[in-house]
Amino acid sequence: LETIEALADQSSLIVAAHRGYKSAYPENTLLAFQKALELGVDMLEFDLRLSKDNVLMVLHDETLDRTTNGTGPIGDYSLTELKQLDAGGWFNQVFEGLKIPTFEELCQLLQPYSEVLLNVEIKKSENAQEAVDKTIALLQQYGYLSRCVFTCFDADILAYLHDKHQVRTQGFLGDVMSNFVPGDTGTYSKMWAAGISMSLLTPEVVASFQDMGILAWCYCPDDEQQAAYALECGVTLMTCNDPVPALRMRPTI
Ligand code: G3P
Ligand code: CA
Numbered sequence: 328l329e330t331i332e333a334l335a336d337q338s339s340l341i342v343a344a345h346r347g348y349k350s351a352y353p354e355n356t357l358l359a360f361q362k363a364l365e366l367g368v369d370m371l372e373f374d375l376r377l378s379k380d381n382v383l384m385v386l387h388d389e390t391l392d393r394t395t396n397g398t399g400p401i402g403d404y405s406l407t408e409l410k411q412l413d414a415g416g417w418f419n420q421v422f423e424g425l426k427i428p429t430f431e432e433l434c435q436l437l438q439p440y441s442e443v444l445l446n447v448e449i450k451k452s453e454n455a456q457e458a459v460d461k462t463i464a465l466l467q468q469y470g471y472l473s474r475c476v477f478t479c480f481d482a483d484i485l486a487y488l489h490d491k492h493q494v495r496t497q498g499f500l501g502d503v504m505s506n507f508v509p510g511d512t513g514t515y516s517k518m519w520a521a522g523i524s525m526s527l528l529t530p531e532v533v534a535s536f537q538d539m540g541i542l543a544w545c546y547c548p549d550d551e552q553q554a555a556y557a558l559e560c561g562v563t564l565m566t567c568n569d570p571v572p573a574l575r576m577r578p579t580i
Contacts, residue, residue: 340558342573343370343446343566345547346387350569353418354394355385356425357436364436368570370444371437372478375430377458382406383430383465389452393417395427402452430462434469445471446497446566448478455484463492476520479503486517495519497544500527509535520544520564525553533561548573 347359348366360371374387379402391397395412397404406429415422437443447466449458459477466472476495477488482503485496498504499522504515515521520542523532533543544564548554554573557565565573 339563340573340577341369341444341564342570342577343372343444343564344368344570345372345566345568346374347371348570350549353415353422353425355387355428356414356422357428357432358415358422358425360428360433360436363570364440364443366570367574368443370446370564370566372446372448372566373433374448374450375458375462376401376450376452377454377461378406378409379403380405381457381461383458383461384409385428385430385433387450389450402454430465434465434471437471438469443474445475446478447475449484449488451479451481451484455479455481456487459484459488459492463494478522489517497522500524500532509538515539515541522546522566523562525557528557528560528562530560537561551575 344363346354348363349359352359352362355373363371373385375383376386378384384401386401388394390400394417395414396416397412409427412427413423414427415425447462449455449462466475476497478497479485480502485498485503488494489496496518497520498518504521518541521536521544523543523545525545525548528545536543542564543562545557545562546566547568548557548565549567549569551572554576558576567573
């Protein structure tokens with residue numbers, strides 16, 4: 328197994344699927360993750376939140392309304408209640424019947440894919456620290472921790488991940504890295520990578536992070552022009568809603 332660091336050092340392109348193969352399948356479902364794995368992506372990105380009974384669930388939004396046929400905050404519902412919801416029909420009726428996965432179900436899906444990297448986003452919430460501890464425990468149980476990078480839009484949670492659990496962290500330029508000053512290694516010493524949206528991506532921004540030893544990671548080049556621009560900027564890690572254009576940019580060995 329190559330470590331993420333080894334891949335980054337080689338300047339080879341790492342392609343991550345954002346919430347699974349999001350452009351073609353309902354986001355954060357097991358089907359979306361399976362289809363991304365079948366494309367040959369290097370990494371899966373996904374979002375974690377706790378149910379009312381403290382089960383880690385894979386869901387992006389705080390509420391159920393956009394991506395399921397439920398309503399209200401996910402934290403108001405137990406696992407049993409959440410499993411009664413449909414998480415596919417909102418995207419296309421051919422996907423009716425898909426469920427919100429638990430994080431454990433995703434871990435089980437990943438078992439045959441021992442080289443796939445994981446970008447674990449702990450969603451910002453009042454119980455994010457509890458979600459972190461449960462997530463780390465499950466990743467340790469499955470032996471996946473060494474291939475993870477953790478994201479959060481809460482600087483305190485990123486610091487907790489770095490200091491308490493000593494894992495790789497990613498902050499976002501314009502969010503937890505809103506006061507980014509090139510060369511300010513004190514502020515950013517806890518960041519392994521910096522997420523950069525396409526609208527903020529320039530060669531200068533990438534070089535500034537690289538000079539500080541922080542991996543520049545862009546979101547979301549979804550066509551060949553954007554993926555080519557990101558490569559020109561010096562980006563070596565791309566998270567995509569449609570991973571196919573970025574995968575086509577990857578040098579073949
Ligand atoms: O992991 C962070 C990335 O996915 C961008 O944020 O809102 O799509 O989860 P979001
Ligand atoms: Ca995310």
